[in-house]
Amino acid sequence: MCGIVGIIGREQVAPLLVDALKQLEYRGYDSAGVATLQDGVLDRRRAEGKLVNLDKLLKENPLGGTIGLGHTRWATHGAPTVRNAHPHTTPRLAVIHNGIIENFAELRAMLEKDGYVFETETDTETVAHLVTRALDRGLDPVEAVRETLPQLRGAFAIAIMFKGEDDLLIAARNGPPLAVGYGDGEMYLGSDAIALAPFTDSLSYLEDGDWAVLTRSGVVIYDETGATVERPVQKSAGTAFLVSKGNHRHFMEKEIHEQPEVISHTLANYLDFSKGTIRTDAAPIDFAKIDRIAASACGTAYYAGLIGKYWFERIARLPVDIDVASEFRYREMPLSKDSLALFVSQSGETADTLASLRYCKQQGLTIGTIVNVRESTMARESNTVFPTLAGPEVGVASTKAFTCQLAVLASLAVAAGKMRGTINEDEERQLVRELSEIPRYANQALRLEPQIEAISRDLSQVKHVLYLGRGTSFPLALEGALKLKEISYIHAEGYAAGELKHGPIALIDESMPVIVIAPYDHWFEKTVSNMQEVAARGGKIILITDEKGAAASTLKTMHTIVLPDTPEIIAPIIYALPIQMLAYYTAVFMGTDVDQPRNLAKSVTVE
Ligand code: M6R
Helix, strand or coil: CCCEEEEEECCCCHHHHHHHHHHHHHHHHHHHEEEEECEEEEEEEEECCCCHHHHHHHHHHHCCCCCCEEEEEECCCCCCCCCCCEEEEEEEEEEEEEECCHHHHHHHHHHCCCCCCCCCCCCCCHHHHHEEEEHHHCCCCHHHHHHHHHHHHHEEEEEEEEEECCCCCCEEEEECCCEECCCCEEEEEECCCCHCCCCCEEECCCCCCCCEEEEEEEEECEEEEEECECCCCCEECCCHCCCCCCCCHHHHHHHHHHHHHHHHHHHHEEEEEEEEEEECCCCCCCCHHHCCCCECCHHHHHHHHHHHHHHHHHHHCCCCCEEEEHHHHHHCCCCCCCCEEEEEECCCCCHHHHHHHHHHCCCEEEEEEEECCCCHHHHHHHHHHCCCCCCCCCCCCCCCHHHHHHHHHHHHHHHHHHCCCCCCCHHHHHHHHHHCCHHHHHHHCCCCHHHHHHHHHHCCCHHHCEEEEEECHHHHHHHHHHHHHHHHCCCCEEEEEHHHHHHHHHCCCCCCCEEEEEECCHHHHHHHEEEEEEECCCCEEEEEEEEEHHHHHHHHHHHHHEECCHHHHHHHHHHHHHHHHHHHHHHHHHCCCCCCCCCCCCCCCCC
């Protein structure tokens, strides 16, 4: 989940590499580095921590040269120190890598036996020495890489630059994504289209097993058999990817506020507002012929899928098995060919979700993916892509991608209900009308921001928080806890409200805030009973409900956040907003790095 970039250009590349790394920093920010080649000589600058440190270093001690590599790291092997920062070099080359070389220990032992001296604890350095060893034996760079690649096991996107070779970059992909960018007398490499957006919108994507030899005049791509192959050159959204915070303090704040608009764009893709129906082209899958859905995803996307399960099962009477992808991929669950394999992912690159997708594909299932990045690997490998139109999400904590995923899942559940005859035309129209109201209700929810900011000040003083909910509010409780812990570092747990008395109630005392998500739905009374149990033990309740719920509850709460009364199907989407704002403002009060919380990365391309 590091970000990599390579340029063979005409201008000085170091500042350009830093520009590209700015777009890639969401993939990791433990350290950053660039290497360039000037007059045939390799040189590099590396800095611990965020890219600003590298930028500063380069300003103090610039690097010349029109060919170079850049890397932003999410540490896997070895601490996030300067020594372990990429690019890694030998006297003959510089290499950058995203992924994990699984057999690095045995390769390292073999290379050390041959006299190669390692400077770092990284797995990447084995690639540097393996290729160097081949060069030392007299092979040219292309042959050296050709010989090295079959020796590597694991997931990698790598790029190599060679001493004395001013017009050559070699790259390879096995797992994590890698794009080749085409310029005018210039060529580029990058982990994704966003990285290359400052330079070009003409891209081709390497497939697994591909490796590419770039010069200023073009690229030759080989597949894993060594045969030359053509990969289509596509136009990406190019500079449209370039995003800024605008007037917001953080990307997360901006992305929370974008939700009414981007949900509306997403819905327009699935709903025919004028007819009040699901668009016929929105779900090119015959849900009537499907016996169940096998779904998997990670993190927030998994919680979106979990909410989708409630919708598919209730509205379309279609059973959904859902699992976190890191478990699903190894569980060897029996799968029926009549099932739809459904994946949910913002990035479309998450390693475990992608592996689950490939597993299901091997088993012969139809693959549908709800994905935000249209050019991602998952999108390219799916039979059907259900796009979310959230736009680029930069904050590591997922917000707008989550609510857009929910908008898609709800629309698909209605489509499935219609196809399976579990809802009639009137019910379809009613549900579509309710879905089309999400943007309006989301705007109303955003108006609660000042109150939520005030509540968050209290929350920032505590050490632990419990989130409770029933029905679709249960996965939302899990999401609320994830959001809070990932950006504020406050320990939080989400529970199904009914599970409270099976253990977690032991944690309740006066110092434990309990955030109860309870719209006035058919679970409300039961959730209120669980709130009573918390109150009886001195727990401090923060109730998130609607006007009817607030009127019906007589319990004393620490705070009550009152949303408008919403139709039941859209409640999880609207209630997500106060949940996100609570986490956001708590983190702001704690003074954490909201957009780039410690130890995390936006796109998790290692397992
Ligand atoms: O790109 P994906 O949606 O596949 O990513 C999945 C998770 O890594 C992601 O949702 C993660 O949990 C976020 N940090 C949550 O805010």
